[in-house]
Amino acid sequence: MKEVRLVASCLFYLSRVIAIPYLATSAYCIISFLFPIGSLQLVDEGKKFVILYPFTNRRFLLGDDYAFYYIFEMIAFIGLYGLFFWLLGNIFTTFREKKLFTHQGVKRLRIFYLLNFIVPLPFLIGHIIFSYEVEILVTLAALHFVVGIFAYFMAVIFKQGLNLQTEQDLYI
Template sequence: MKKVRLLATTLFYITRTAAIPYLLTALYCVICFVLGTVQYTEGGERFIIHYPFTQKRYLLGDSTEFYYIFEMIAFIGLYGVFFWLLGTVFDAFRQPRLFTEKNVGRLKLFYTLNFIVPLPFLIGHLWYSYEVSLLISLTFLHFVIGIFAYFMAAIFEQGLNLQAEQDLYI
């Protein structure tokens, strides 16, 4: 179990390290659009978000349509949330007691979001006929991740029940 905890700890810190820049980037994009510091080019067809307090390009957008901007910020933010929640799944394997209500809840939240969140984006892409094949692939991958998380949650729930029964006998 020491190897599992070591690997889980490493993956926990890697996923948290990945989540923070995603979340901060999404927040920064929202702030830039709200404050109006976004630069528009090519007759208003594209936009540029600069690094804070500089004129160096940070993000380039291909369209100024609301759906494109919303989707870009949502993708960045939701992948930040995805990595953060994946970190909580790895954190479950770092704990001395594996089968707890908290860990089951973490897994349930993780698989639920992997099943539900990609669907509105897929529907939006089908509606706008915009990069549909990419979204079908991403939706399928998140569905597979959700299935594995669902199986893990079922195993954790069974382990929690067996652990509770064992505690009653002792």
């Protein structure tokens, strides 16, 4: 079990290292659009936008369209992938603990599989309505569905393990 804890610890820190820049980028995008002083530039006669690195004139993010749906989708994608990696780190936290089957572990897995089942659907519907890059989003939604299925199976196994562990504790 020591090897599992070591690998889970490494993956936990890796997922946090990935999640934090995603979450920071989405927060910076929100701030840039709410307070566009200096960090947001419109180009191509206001049809496209550029978000600059903080306190510089270097380009950070380039936007193809200055429409609300495009901006919302861009920020949501970045933020939700930050959330995805953060929640994935929470699952690795479960494997780092001394007691494997806990209520908190089952809860973490449940949140993770629900996120993977539910969140891709509105984006898929939005892409179908606005009909651009639908193939990419179908692939992403399918991949998240598969990840959600595996997380669901793990949650069921953890719940069963928790029940057995609770029964075992009652007999002792």
